[in-house]
Amino acid sequence: MMSVTKPLVVENLTIHYYTLEGIVKAVRNVSFSVERGESVCLVGESGSGKSTIGLAIVGALPANARIISGKILVSGVNVLELDQKELEKIRGKEVSIIFQDPAASFNPLFTIGQILSDVIKHKLGIDDKEKLKKKALEALRIVGLPDPERVYNSYPHELSGGMLQRAAIAVAVSTNPKILVADEPTTMLDVTLQAQILDLLQDLRKKLGLALVFITHNLGVAATICDRILVIYAGSTVEFGPVDEVLLNPLHPYTRKLIECVPRSSVRVGRLKYIPGSLPDLRKLPPGCVFEPRCEEALEICKMKPPELVEVKPGHFVACHKYPNKR
Amino acid sequence: MIPEDVRVIFRLIKTNPVSLAGLVIVVGFVIVGIIAPYIVPYPEDAWGETYNIEKRYLPPSLEHPFGTDDMGRDVFSRVILGARFSLIIAIGVVGLALLIGIPIGLIAGYVGGKLGTALMRITDMFLAFPPLLLAIALAATLGRGLVNTIIALAISWWPWYARLVYVQVNSIRVLPYVDAARIVGLHPLAIMFKHVLPNALTPVTVQAALDMGSAILEAAGLSFLGVGVKPPTPEWGLLVTEGWSSINVAWWISLFPGLAILITVLGFNLLADAVREAGDPRLRRILLVGRKI
Amino acid sequence: MPISKEYIIKRLLLLVVVVFGVLVITFVITRVIPAHPELLWAGAHPTKEQIEKARKELRLDQPIHVQLYYYLLDFLSGNWGVSWRTRQPVLKDIQAALPATLELVVLAFIIAIVLGVPLGAIAALKRNTWVDHIIRIVSVIGASVPVFWLALILQLVLSNWLGILPGAKRVDEYIVYETGFKEITGFILLDSLIQGNIPVFVNALQHIMLPAIVLAFYPFGLSARMTRAVMTEALNELYTRSALAWGLPRRLVIYKYALKNALAPVIASLGLSFGYTIIGAFMVELIFVWPGIGLYAAMALLSYDYPAIIGCVIVVAIIYTVINMIVDIIHAIIDPRVRL
Numbered sequence: 001m002m003s004v005t006k007p008l009v010v011e012n013l014t015i016h017y018y019t020l021e022g023i024v025k026a027v028r029n030v031s032f033s034v035e036r037g038e039s040v041c042l043v044g045e046s047g048s049g050k051s052t053i054g055l056a057i058v059g060a061l062p063a064n065a066r067i068i069s070g071k072i073l074v075s076g077v078n079v080l081e082l083d084q085k086e087l088e089k090i091r092g093k094e095v096s097i098i099f100q101d102p103a104a105s106f107n108p109l110f111t112i113g114q115i116l117s118d119v120i121k122h123k124l125g126i127d128d129k130e131k132l133k134k135k136a137l138e139a140l141r142i143v144g145l146p147d148p149e150r151v152y153n154s155y156p157h158e159l160s161g162g163m164l165q166r167a168a169i170a171v172a173v174s175t176n177p178k179i180l181v182a183d184e185p186t187t188m189l190d191v192t193l194q195a196q197i198l199d200l201l202q203d204l205r206k207k208l209g210l211a212l213v214f215i216t217h218n219l220g221v222a223a224t225i226c227d228r229i230l231v232i233y234a235g236s237t238v239e240f241g242p243v244d245e246v247l248l249n250p251l252h253p254y255t256r257k258l259i260e261c262v263p264r265s266s267v268r269v270g271r272l273k274y275i276p277g278s279l280p281d282l283r284k285l286p287p288g289c290v291f292e293p294r295c296e297e298a299l300e301i302c303k304m305k306p307p308e309l310v311e312v313k314p315g316h317f318v319a320c321h322k323y324p325n326k327r
Numbered sequence: 328m329i330p331e332d333v334r335v336i337f338r339l340i341k342t343n344p345v346s347l348a349g350l351v352i353v354v355g356f357v358i359v360g361i362i363a364p365y366i367v368p369y370p371e372d373a374w375g376e377t378y379n380i381e382k383r384y385l386p387p388s389l390e391h392p393f394g395t396d397d398m399g400r401d402v403f404s405r406v407i408l409g410a411r412f413s414l415i416i417a418i419g420v421v422g423l424a425l426l427i428g429i430p431i432g433l434i435a436g437y438v439g440g441k442l443g444t445a446l447m448r449i450t451d452m453f454l455a456f457p458p459l460l461l462a463i464a465l466a467a468t469l470g471r472g473l474v475n476t477i478i479a480l481a482i483s484w485w486p487w488y489a490r491l492v493y494v495q496v497n498s499i500r501v502l503p504y505v506d507a508a509r510i511v512g513l514h515p516l517a518i519m520f521k522h523v524l525p526n527a528l529t530p531v532t533v534q535a536a537l538d539m540g541s542a543i544l545e546a547a548g549l550s551f552l553g554v555g556v557k558p559p560t561p562e563w564g565l566l567v568t569e570g571w572s573s574i575n576v577a578w579w580i581s582l583f584p585g586l587a588i589l590i591t592v593l594g595f596n597l598l599a600d601a602v603r604e605a606g607d608p609r610l611r612r613i614l615l616v617g618r619k620i
Numbered sequence: 621m622p623i624s625k626e627y628i629i630k631r632l633l634l635l636v637v638v639v640f641g642v643l644v645i646t647f648v649i650t651r652v653i654p655a656h657p658e659l660l661w662a663g664a665h666p667t668k669e670q671i672e673k674a675r676k677e678l679r680l681d682q683p684i685h686v687q688l689y690y691y692l693l694d695f696l697s698g699n700w701g702v703s704w705r706t707r708q709p710v711l712k713d714i715q716a717a718l719p720a721t722l723e724l725v726v727l728a729f730i731i732a733i734v735l736g737v738p739l740g741a742i743a744a745l746k747r748n749t750w751v752d753h754i755i756r757i758v759s760v761i762g763a764s765v766p767v768f769w770l771a772l773i774l775q776l777v778l779s780n781w782l783g784i785l786p787g788a789k790r791v792d793e794y795i796v797y798e799t800g801f802k803e804i805t806g807f808i809l810l811d812s813l814i815q816g817n818i819p820v821f822v823n824a825l826q827h828i829m830l831p832a833i834v835l836a837f838y839p840f841g842l843s844a845r846m847t848r849a850v851m852t853e854a855l856n857e858l859y860t861r862s863a864l865a866w867g868l869p870r871r872l873v874i875y876k877y878a879l880k881n882a883l884a885p886v887i888a889s890l891g892l893s894f895g896y897t898i899i900g901a902f903m904v905e906l907i908f909v910w911p912g913i914g915l916y917a918a919m920a921l922l923s924y925d926y927p928a929i930i931g932c933v934i935v936v937a938i939i940y941t942v943i944n945m946i947v948d949i950i951h952a953i954i955d956p957r958v959r960l
Contacts, residue, residue: 060865062856084870092867104858109880109955115863123867155956171866345753452641457895457940464649464933467921544766551768551903553922567769574776585769592764600760600845 005076007178007211008034008057008095013070015052015061022283026052028236029070031309032228034179039205039212041226041243043219043258047279049235050215051100054181056080057213058097059087075178092123096172100184102164106156112167113152116140116174123175139174140167144200162193166200173204180204181213186221198225219262223247228315231255234279234290237309241316251318253297289321297322346601352594360414363407372400373408375559384577394579396570405561406584412562413591416477416546417539423481424488425535429528431485432492436527437500447493453486459545466554473562476546476555484538488531495527533602540595547588563588627952631945640692642937647691650930651678695934701927705920710931713916718935719806720790721912725901727809727832729890732839737886740847741879747852755844762841768903771834775907778830788909791824831908835900842893846886854881884954891947898936 015027027049034040042050055061057072059079071078074094079087099105106115116136126132133152140148143166151159151167159167165185172180182201186194202225205212216222222229226243231254239252250256257275277294280286286293288303295302301321309319310326359366367373379399387394393402435446453461465479499505513521547564549555556562558569563584570580651657658674666674679687694700700710736759743755779787786792791808795801801820804811809828812821854860855878863873898914905914913932920928952958 058865060861062861088867088869090867091865096867097862097865099858099862101858105862107859107863107877107881108957109884110877118868118872119866122869122872157957168862175867345756452638452645455638455641455941455944456645456937457898459896459899460933460936460940461645463899463921464646464929467924467926467929468649468654540764544764547766548768548899548903551766552918564766564768567766567772571772574772575780578773578776581769581772585766585773588766588769589761589764592766593761596760596764600756 006033007036007075009073011071013053013056013072014068015056016066016068018064018066024282025285026235026282030232030237032230032240034211034213036211037205037209038227039214039225041222041229042213042215042232043217043222043229044232045217045279048232050232051183054097054183054213054215057181058091058095060097092119092175092177094177095179095181096175096177097181097183098168098172098185100187102161102168103156105168106164108156111153111155116171119171120174139170143170161189165189165197169200173208176208179211179213183215201225219258235282236290237319238291239318245316251312251323252320253295254291343601345597349594349597349601352590353598356410356591356594357414359407360410363411367404367407369401369404373404373561375400375561384573387579393583394577396580397573402580402583405566406587409561409563409566409584409587412560413543417542419477420480420484420542421535421539423477424484428485428488429492429531432489433496436493436496450486450489454490458483459548462545462549463552463554466549471554471557473556473560476549480542480545488535491531491534492527495530499526537595537599537602540592543588544592631948635941635945638941639938642934643692643695646930646934647688651687700931703925703928705923705925705928710927714913714931714935717911717913717916720910721901721914723807723809724828724831724835724910724912725897727828728835729839731832731836732843736840736843737847740844741851743848744851744855745874759841759844762837765837767834767838767900768907770837771904771907774830774834785830786827787830790827790911791820795819795823831904831910835897835904838900839890839893839897842889843886846889847882850882850885851878854878880954884951887947888951891944894943895940
């Protein structure tokens with residue numbers, strides 16, 4: 001265990017966005033790690049900062065984002081300190097990503113085959129045209145596309161969302177990365193496709209030993225695909241632990257609320273449950289716990305200072321004043 | 328354009344020196360255009376009523392910063408007064424084009440159906456014509472003069488505005504909140520005036536205001552080709568043309584009016600660029616950041 | 621990449637419809653709007669007989685639709701009237717003058733694109749740096765400068781004062797005479813290369829430089845601004861960020877992918893700008909005494925040679941439509957989403 005470096009370690013990551021309306025403190029002091037073949041889910045509402053973390057791992061943050069502090073260690077190397085050239089080498093080879101909107105992930109003026117071939121050519125160094133096409137078709141086959149030749153020759157607008165997402169996965173794993181970041185890959189797909197893509201990802205994870213960082217706002221999806229789950233609220237970690245543990249024994253009030261809100265087919269409810277209130281303005285954060293305004297179990301101390309992340313049970317962490325640091 | 332947008336745009340213009348320059352130029356132009364007759368050093372020269380044979384072709388000096396022309400008139404005065412004529416042309420062309428184009432676009436977009444399609448077909452026919460060409464043909468037919476020039480340019484321009492309004496009305500008409508207003512029971516005319524109109528008209532009026540620069544440029548071109556304003560109107564394009572025959576000995580007669588055109592149109596275009604960038608929400612978030620990709 | 625035959629046929633049909641529309645509009649302008657159309661067609665100081673003759677030729681006593689019918693028939697059969705300035709059939713004059721203009725305009729566009737697109741790309745890559753600001757200002761100036769004024773000033777400074785480049789005509793006659801140059805296509809640059817006649821080529825190149833540069837200002841400004849705007853947008857789109865995230869080299873993503881995204885709108889806008897450029901050519905030809913359509917039309921305007929004016933308007937409108945059709949086809953080749 002000690003001689004093998006973990007594929008991904010995120011340490012005290014803090015990211016701010018500089019916008020015309022002010023500085024948005026999108027991610028604050030988030031830490032987690034992913035083992036080989038393991039999948040960790042980042043779960044949170046829209047705007048909670050989970051996508052930002054995913055983008056940061058592959059170095060694909062928009063131009064107005066600034067890394068304020070922290071480390072992202074990909075196979076032991078801090079990617080935040082790399083220059084453009086070194087970063088380019090890492091991308092695709094060590095870590096890759098698929099996005100929420102598969103249609104927007106592909107340049108509309110090029111065929112899937114052209115993009116896929118370019119990626120394989122530049123990352124695996126294959127120059128031979130025949131070999132390139134073979135490898136590309138193989139990648140398209142692995143992701144379960146029934147007619148790889150057709151997809152190879154198609155433009156993005158000619159394919160459906162499900163096929164495009166598979167194609168995107170094909171591109172991402174064609175270069176044998178160690179880490180795959182999946183940024184809400186099923187959010188824009190209907191439920192049947194969702195299940196298929198999740199199965200595909202599980203399958204690939206086992207076959208290729210991928211370390212998967214799965215970003216979603218859907219607890220149900222997270223329950224299906226995660227080994228460990230990290231619940232994030234307004235940019236900071238709220239709860240973190242093995243998925244069964246966290247979902248069966250949720251410690252943080254937010255986590256509990258999230259679980260309550262999932263509609264259950266077995267129970268008839270008069271009204272769907274929801275969490276009242278909305279995300280705080282990330283430009284002006286309160287001095288205390290960031291969830292306090294919406295928390296039903298808030299204490300006095302919650303308004304005054306933010307809680308620390310405490311390991312309440314082995315492997316199960318929570319940041320809440322109800323579980324104070326006993327040190 | 329909701330007030331928040333306006334604030335953001337102003338902040339952007341203030342921070343970007345290039346856009347700020349544009350704003351300064353445009354405001355300066357409008358002011359000069361309005362007060363021109365009162366600040367002109369040699370009023371009779373400006374209006375073209377004089378003929379001073381001793382003062383012909385004088386190079387730039389303190390009394391005549393831009394020199395004098397072939398009729399001994401002070402070029403500086405004529406250029407200053409020319410600002411007023413350019414302003415009149417700019418507002419006239421754009422205003423008239425809006426007057427024709429907005430109703431057509433509105434009706435075509437809101438009423439739709441056969442009338443709408445027919446109106447748009449006519450508009451498209453006009454649009455297929457190279458823009459200035461139609462104006463030249465019209466101007467040649469109507470004859471020279473300030474009013475004819477404005478009419479000719481406006482007629483070649485209204486199709487763009489009609490189309491802009493049409494597209495806007497069409498896209499707004501199908502928005503959920505319009506449906507909501509209709510379901511709630513609002514009278515169709517009320518819907519049109521309170522909800523559809525303001526949002527449909529904003530892009531076109533912004534476009535029109537910034538188009539004033541192009542109107543000035545095109546009018547100048549028409550004057551050069553001999554189908555614009557009549558002498559002795561001190562319109563900038565005409566001033567440049569009048570200096571053409573003597574350009575080898577008296578370069579100042581053509582240089583300064585042309586420079587005036589360049590600077591004024593430049594101001595409008597810089598402003599147009601700034602507004603366009605600020606108006607696009609996707610571009611906005613990268614605007615404050617100086618880093619390259 | 622291949623576009624369907626149906627698409628091209630569709631575009632050609634559209635071309636025919638537009639040309640028809642152009643003829644109808646010019647008919648309305650020349651026959652319907654004026655109170656006395658025969659006065660416009662009869663020349664500068666017409667005698668009573670000339671006016672009567674014009675009335676007969678224009679068939680003004682017939683109902684409007686008959687007039688329109690003969691109007692269309694005349695134009696389609698090549699009877700475009702007679703220029704009373706040159707006393708030649710208008711169509712013949714135009715055919716003689718067209719190559720000169722095309723050569724000038726094509727060269728101007730080449731200069732504009734070759735300079736404008738790369739500069740626009742650089743500006744997009746170095747956004748908000750001083751390089752970007754300078755390129756922006758230069759390209760906006762290009763779009764703001766009055767063409768005729770620029771032509772006059774540059775001719776004055778570069779040709780009359782400094783003598784760097786010639787400021788009039790297409791080529792010096794004595795070189796043509798001495799080297800036995802023959803006209804084949806009407807494009808002097810092309811013809812001289814075909815015949816291997818280098819002196820004429822160089823001489824013609826020198827003569828075309830100044831007018832082409834002046835004419836190139838506007839499309840250059842347009843190309844640079846459009847390229848900058850579209851590339852900036854493309855570089856921030858998800859597909860660019862995903863291409864980079866998948867590990868593709870930055871150079872590739874910028875110059876193969878993003879640039880292609882920029883190309884289509886730039887070409888489209890250049891096609892639309894052709895209308896302004898051709899008017900610019902009118903002015904440039906007038907000032908540099910360039911024997912093309914522009915000079916012909918400008919002289920026609922100044923002498924109120926109505927038949928010639930209308931002939932030029934129609935020819936330019938047709939060329940404009942053809943250019944736009946070509947631009948549309950190129951656009952469809954580049955962007956697969958556009959194909960109908």
